[in-house]
Amino acid sequence: MASRVNRPRAGEALGTRNEATRRHNLSSLLTLVHRADGLSRADLTRATGLNRSTIGALVGDLVDAGLVTEEHPETTGVGRPSPVVQPRRDVVALAVYPDVDAVSLALVALGHRIVARERIELPQSPSPAMVVELAADAVAGWVEEGSPRVVGAGVAVPGLVRAEDGLVVRAPHLEWNDEPLGEELAEALDVPVDVDNDANAGLIAESLYGAGQGVSHLIYLNGSTSGIGGAVGVTGSVLRGADGFAGELGHILADPDGLACHCGRQGCLETEVNLQRLEAAAGGPLDHSRLEESLGSSAAVEDELTRQARVLARGIANVTSAFNPRTVILGGFLGLILDRRGDLIRELVVRHTFAPLADSLTLTRAALVEDQVLIGAGELAFRSLLADPLGE
């Protein structure tokens, strides 16, 4: 089965008929239940505006399809308790996140909770074939334990991904070029696979369950050893561009006199703002899991923080001018810079931005920290199920 992302069927007609209505309503219901990890029938009635009897019938269909269950609630509040529609935890998506030093794997259940997880540390960055093998092994193990129904897999890759067919065009830190990871994984697991950029996955998770909840226009900037990943969210979807490469904000121009970047240009945001230069200032390697403590506050570190904060602020100002987001979420070590230089950054962003844009802008640190990439990858994989719960 081919990898796929939101692919409209070829020659899809514009016309809508009754079955589309039903599909749409089932999709709304299952999406609500998935996002909230359980919701009463009364809540569903209110949220959709549909009639009680209709909700009853639709929920019945979802139960029959093995996607949700109805549970008696632990009673609270006045009135007859409404049965809670619970997403079934044995309906899962595989989330895969290959990084330089490890491959993270998880099962994300309907209801968006992680129900199984594994992190495999590696002496060197993994090949695509190795990722496929590790993923297949993990799934085999998990299937033996419980009996989850794996409806798809989502892969978050630190690099350029052609989301359309899951081709990893370029992942510099993994040293991958034109790897058809989506197709290979789909073949090995025999489920649909969605591949996307790791920042896109992080954005999706933050936007649904983290610092970006309820915000319709947001930008996510994540700083890791692999550089700076960016993603742009607009009214619930991720800006992908013509080929799926939009939002590569690590490579916007930050300083024309800056250092040469591996992308071939100079002064990219990620050559000027990065962990390596912070480490250099700190005088040695940092413990990435305890970054704040290990960084310390020597004069050299403080100076470097200030320098990076200034460049970062200009970068934020630039993307703000282009996208007019309501919120900019900073993850990884960028969150740390925000913590330590928040006032400076905010002041400079205001100075470098057209006033009305800056007025309504919020800068905030990512909320989900550890899990957002995996949850986002799961979200990718669930998308087609949520769009059409009873299948096609």
Place this chain on the structure above:
Amino acid sequence: MASRVNRPRAGEALGTRNEATRRHNLSSLLTLVHRADGLSRADLTRATGLNRSTIGALVGDLVDAGLVTEEHPETTGVGRPSPVVQPRRDVVALAVYPDVDAVSLALVALGHRIVARERIELPQSPSPAMVVELAADAVAGWVEEGSPRVVGAGVAVPGLVRAEDGLVVRAPHLEWNDEPLGEELAEALDVPVDVDNDANAGLIAESLYGAGQGVSHLIYLNGSTSGIGGAVGVTGSVLRGADGFAGELGHILADPDGLACHCGRQGCLETEVNLQRLEAAAGGPLDHSRLEESLGSSAAVEDELTRQARVLARGIANVTSAFNPRTVILGGFLGLILDRRGDLIRELVVRHTFAPLADSLTLTRAALVEDQVLIGAGELAFRSLLADPLGE
């Protein structure tokens, strides 16, 4: 009546019912007919995938609503000729475009053709009140002549517009600040008014009827005496951002050592690439309606063209990294620069962009030249009618 843009009704429910199906199908039909300026019933059947009999009923409703007529076609080809569904030319939108030296007004008919037009030259840039007055007078005159049914007005403003309520937050060249133009015009004309940035209007027109037809991801950059306006189109809609200020591409950073910009920063794209500096190189004022001829090709002009082309190329590379468009459309004097320095620009864009992004990028000159802003403004005004042809 308040100005409005795509405003979802408050508390809108997720649920869909039969009436939504019908609204959707009517909307598809009228939109197809409007875009193509007439289409046979057979074409509509094929495009929507709906049944012949359904199309018949829906078209009947549109005829009854006074939106379209059915005409016998000039026969061509084998087989029974299919009646052509024609948009009615007396269903019109008012298009308004205030600029520094003139106010342009037009009636755009359903079918997207301009059916009446007026350009009022002014000794100085107009006030909002004057724009409202001129628009009201023009409409009154046109209503007397024929008897058009004015379903709305669209205003394209060279400045920052809060599309939500039609507030012109800032239009530097008109010297407007926080002018509630949308509300004032709506009150004067008693029709819904949509206000938007002029570049957004231009993008909409180019995207539907010009150089951007069929392209799902595109960027429009327009250069005029008022500076550089930018707009970003994604799958048929314009990126507006949280407040409607997205796509202000004239103010992305082009050269940190550049001149001071009126926006408070320095080295913005429009301080480095502009008509004034071309005029200075040419040694005197240019005839804007015959720009190419009047610019000439003195050594100073050639050098300045090369300089601006270099900066422009870097700007295009930057927005390409951010948005990953398939096409960048250059309008106004930017189109002229592309004509005269196309090879240089293309070479530099490729050099300054991540390779996979540049590979699929096309640079092209705007096609509609004169009319795109007015047609785009009309399109803004038609949007709510097209979304719900039989009203609410």
Place this chain on the structure above:
DNA sequence: GGACTTATGTTGTGTCTTACAACCTAATCT
């Protein structure tokens, strides 16, 4: 314990929308 509140289940009727099949109409080609 009784009144009240909130909420569900079920059933039948009604409305709306599209699909489909059968039949009718129209223009062009050979």
Place this chain on the structure above:
DNA sequence: AGATTAGGTTGTAAGACACAACATAAGTCC
């Protein structure tokens, strides 16, 4: 003139949701 090709029209059917009526249930509040 008849064949061909295409579209229009009409009546019936099926799917989807709304709504009203009635019965039921489980809790809170006093």
